[in-house]
Amino acid sequence: MDKLLVSPSPHLHTKTSTKSLMRDVVIALLPAVVVSVLFYGWSELLVLGVSVASCILLEYLITKYLLKKSCTVCDWSAAVTGVLLALNLPSSTPWWVVFIGAVVAVGVAKMTFGGLGQNLFNPALVGRVFLLISFPTYMTDWAKPNGFIGNFDAFTGATPLGIAKEGGVAAIESMDYMDMLFCNIGGSAGELSALALLAGFVYLLVRRVIRPYITLSILATVAVFSGIFWAINPAEFTDPLFNLLTGGLLLGSIFMATDYVTSPMSNLGGIVFGIGIGVITMLIRYFGAYPEGVSFAILIMNSVVPLLNKWFHTKKYGRA
Amino acid sequence: MMKTFSIGGIHPSDSKISKDCKIEVLPVPSKVFISVAQHLGAPATPIVKAGDVVKAGQVIAEPAGFISAYVHSSVSGTVKSVGPRKDIAGNNMTHIEIDVEGDEWAEGIDLTDTLVTAIPEDNKEILEKIKMNGVVGLGGATFPAHVKLCPPPGKKADCLILNGAECEPYLTSDYRIMLERSKEIVVGAAIMKQVLGGCPAVIGIEENKPEAIKAMTAAVAELQKTAKGYEGISVMTLKKKYPQGGEKQLIDAVMKRQVKSMGLPIDVGAVVQNVATSLAVYEAVQKNMPLVTNVMTITGDCLPMENQHNYKFRIGMPLSYIAEVAGGIPESAAKVISGGPMMGKAIANLDATTVKGSSSLLYLTAEQTVRGVESACIRCGKCAEACPMGLEPFLLNKYARNNMMDELEENAVQDCIECGCCLYSCPANIPLLDIIRLAKGDVIKIIRGRGQR
Numbered sequence: 090m091d092k093l094l095v096s097p098s099p100h101l102h103t104k105t106s107t108k109s110l111m112r113d114v115v116i117a118l119l120p121a122v123v124v125s126v127l128f129y130g131w132s133e134l135l136v137l138g139v140s141v142a143s144c145i146l147l148e149y150l151i152t153k154y155l156l157k158k159s160c161t162v163c164d165w166s167a168a169v170t171g172v173l174l175a176l177n178l179p180s181s182t183p184w185w186v187v188f189i190g191a192v193v194a195v196g197v198a199k200m201t202f203g204g205l206g207q208n209l210f211n212p213a214l215v216g217r218v219f220l221l222i223s224f225p226t227y228m229t230d231w232a233k234p235n236g237f238i239g240n241f242d243a244f245t246g247a248t249p250l251g252i253a254k255e256g257g258v259a260a261i262e263s264m265d266y267m268d269m270l271f272c273n274i275g276g277s278a279g280e281l282s283a284l285a286l287l288a289g290f291v292y293l294l295v296r297r298v299i300r301p302y303i304t305l306s307i308l309a310t311v312a313v314f315s316g317i318f319w320a321i322n323p324a325e326f327t328d329p330l331f332n333l334l335t336g337g338l339l340l341g342s343i344f345m346a347t348d349y350v351t352s353p354m355s356n357l358g359g360i361v362f363g364i365g366i367g368v369i370t371m372l373i374r375y376f377g378a379y380p381e382g383v384s385f386a387i388l389i390m391n392s393v394v395p396l397l398n399k400w401f402h403t404k405k406y407g408r409a
Numbered sequence: 410m411m412k413t414f415s416i417g418g419i420h421p422s423d424s425k426i427s428k429d430c431k432i433e434v435l436p437v438p439s440k441v442f443i444s445v446a447q448h449l450g451a452p453a454t455p456i457v458k459a460g461d462v463v464k465a466g467q468v469i470a471e472p473a474g475f476i477s478a479y480v481h482s483s484v485s486g487t488v489k490s491v492g493p494r495k496d497i498a499g500n501n502m503t504h505i506e507i508d509v510e511g512d513e514w515a516e517g518i519d520l521t522d523t524l525v526t527a528i529p530e531d532n533k534e535i536l537e538k539i540k541m542n543g544v545v546g547l548g549g550a551t552f553p554a555h556v557k558l559c560p561p562p563g564k565k566a567d568c569l570i571l572n573g574a575e576c577e578p579y580l581t582s583d584y585r586i587m588l589e590r591s592k593e594i595v596v597g598a599a600i601m602k603q604v605l606g607g608c609p610a611v612i613g614i615e616e617n618k619p620e621a622i623k624a625m626t627a628a629v630a631e632l633q634k635t636a637k638g639y640e641g642i643s644v645m646t647l648k649k650k651y652p653q654g655g656e657k658q659l660i661d662a663v664m665k666r667q668v669k670s671m672g673l674p675i676d677v678g679a680v681v682q683n684v685a686t687s688l689a690v691y692e693a694v695q696k697n698m699p700l701v702t703n704v705m706t707i708t709g710d711c712l713p714m715e716n717q718h719n720y721k722f723r724i725g726m727p728l729s730y731i732a733e734v735a736g737g738i739p740e741s742a743a744k745v746i747s748g749g750p751m752m753g754k755a756i757a758n759l760d761a762t763t764v765k766g767s768s769s770l771l772y773l774t775a776e777q778t779v780r781g782v783e784s785a786c787i788r789c790g791k792c793a794e795a796c797p798m799g800l801e802p803f804l805l806n807k808y809a810r811n812n813m814m815d816e817l818e819e820n821a822v823q824d825c826i827e828c829g830c831c832l833y834s835c836p837a838n839i840p841l842l843d844i845i846r847l848a849k850g851d852v853i854k855i856i857r858g859r860g861q862r
Contacts, residue, residue: 092688093757094744095757097755098750098751099750099842101750101777101778102778103421103835107836107837166787205785207785254559349787349788349789349790351789353791354447355801382805403416404416405799406416406657407667407670408670
């Protein structure tokens with residue numbers, strides 16, 4: 090050694106980086122990705138490919154030519170947005186609709202605010218909701234799957250929540266919860282298998298990427314809320330287990346609501362955030378015009394995060 | 410269930426590579442340079458001049474104020490000069506240069522290994538000996554020990570906590586003394602406990618040092634059986650978590666009490682002393698031996714096993730001399746640290762000399778220690794999760810960069826203990842502690858200024 094390196098303490102650093110955290114989220118999404126590709130086949134692969142590629146390309150172009158900052162594609166966050174957006178769309182979505190979704194997600198929801206860490210709303214959800222409002226036909230076209238596995242005879246061509254909205258509780262009586270747990274239900278690609286999503290949740294917890302509070306708070310709120318209504322009138326309101334397993338609830342509560350940037354910093358804030366999402370989701374499902382409300386619920390609660398951060402702080406040492 | 414502190418904390422790799430290296434005595438070099446600033450508080454005033462002949466253990470500098478300490482010569486010989494010399498940070502400080510001649514010790518010092526278990530009855534005499542022998546806290550802050558052992562009027566100690574946590578990675582000097590000098594440490598604890606009015610004493614050791622827990626437990630049991638004044642001393646196993654050895658964290662772990670912001674441990678009835686301090690108290694009181702030696706670890710992943718050491722050193726030895734005796738500085742080392750990797754200081758000047766509180770020469774490679782490029786905060790909250798004081802470093806960082814002093818104070822920047830957990834945990838490589846440390850200094854100045862008005 091020629092020269093002594095001098096810097097303030099600490100002199101060691103964790104191996105966890107922004108890149109490794111984002112990569113872990115992609116890894117956690119892999120089970121859901123694999124299930125969706127197996128079930129929906131080539132069309133799903135196309136949606137995934139277009140979504141991920143355009144998110145990465147757009148982030149690259151915007152950072153390089155518009156913001157003139159150093160490239161941030163290598164931090165994997167654009168890839169996370171791409172996968173999440175794809176999993177939030179029906180497999181039959183045309184490629185150009187997917188591309189528009191990516192433009193809104195990365196271009197509008199993320200980069201206009203200044204890129205990673207600055208955005209108020211979850212980019213993938215902004216993209217999805219934009220498409221849902223702009224192209225309602227494409228976004229609710231639950232095409233017949235032509236994938237590599239799956240029991241297609243049982244396939245109904247509509248989501249369980251949609252069926253419940255149309256036909257009431259009686260219409261879903263024949264549905265099997267085991268199908269929901271594995272994969273044989275209609276919906277967005279990422280809503281196919283509760284089990285695959287839960288596997289991702291366990292991976293994120295084990296790798297300490299996320300803390301469990303937000304997810305558990307949402308799920309508990311949904312269970313309690315629907316439990317109360319179901320207990321009062323089981324003929325009109327769907328039961329808690331149905332509400333936990335269907336729609337985008339698991340995808341949303343595990344992967345979207347826990348997005349670092351758009352969720353509260355403190356655990357207590359996260360619990361309140363989760364209760365808000367759970368209540369709004371159930372209000373939309375039971376009383377709203379849409380069959381599903383997780384996306385809207387998360388986006389609405391995203392806007393409250395700065396307030397939650399102001400109200401709820403960590404417990405400080407030696408201060409009551 | 411094993412106890413630990415309740416808020417935050419991190420789990421860096423242990424890396425106690427040198428834990429099985431027995432304590433070796435370093436040979437005395439031909440020259441030592443003894444600093445007059447080896448303690449927290451005012452630097453001591455030299456009372457020798459060039460040409461004076463001194464013996465080892467003789468006072469060469471006197472305290473300059475209430476919070477200050479005596480400094481003794483660690484060798485016998487002739488004072489060559491008294492003047493400025495650079496310390497490890499490269500700052501000038503008065504050093505007393507002594508040419509070593511022989512190894513003659515001042516009178517009244519017991520140099521034998523015999524264990525003295527009978528504790529003097531007069532507390533005043535004990536405190537005087539601790540003060541006159543220049544004992545300071547050896548856990549890092551080097552706060553004069555006798556001051557901590559005299560609670561201010563109206564305050565009473567409920568518990569003496571001996572810090573054997575050694576939660577910093579790599580360091581093994583406390584571990585070695587707990588194995589090799591266990592009984593002496595327990596005698597020191599009994600002395601301090603008596604001075605504090607007979608409160609219980611708890612020796613806190615982390616679970617990753619089972620041999621130390623065994624040795625200390627055995628030493629306590631034996632002394633309780635064979636001598637008087639050792640009741641109420643116990644060993645407590647703590648869960649491994651950094652910064653367990655932080656004073657406030659240790660009090661929380663052992664006593665389930667939390668020190669108020671800007672308060673002192675004694676406010677909640679706690680006195681915390683390091684196990685090495687306890688050993689120094691034993692030496693001072695039972696052997697009349699001034700604090701001129703201590704144990705330091707020479708370690709690092711880039712250092713071959715045969716060059717890993719735990720050395721008993723004398724104060725005033727040049728670090729470069731110690732590095733050479735230990736087998737040289739490894740080629741791949743980029744940074745040399747005095748202290749642990751989390752809170753230690755990077756050495757800017759290897760010609761600097763050992764002080765009472767020296768605890769290590771730790772070699773880190775560039776790959777281990779060079780920080781990554783800072784990127785945007787992703788608001789993951791890992792810093793807040795890690796902070797053992799329950800602060801929100803991401804928030805303090807933002808306020809500090811915008812000079813928002815009121816907000817910094819409201820969010821308790823002054824409570825920061827500079828443990829480094831936030832910066833260690835940040836995945837975006839944001840220099841959180843660097844920025845918070847500066848802001849903390851400013852805010853504390855504002856608070857103090859307000860008090861004076």
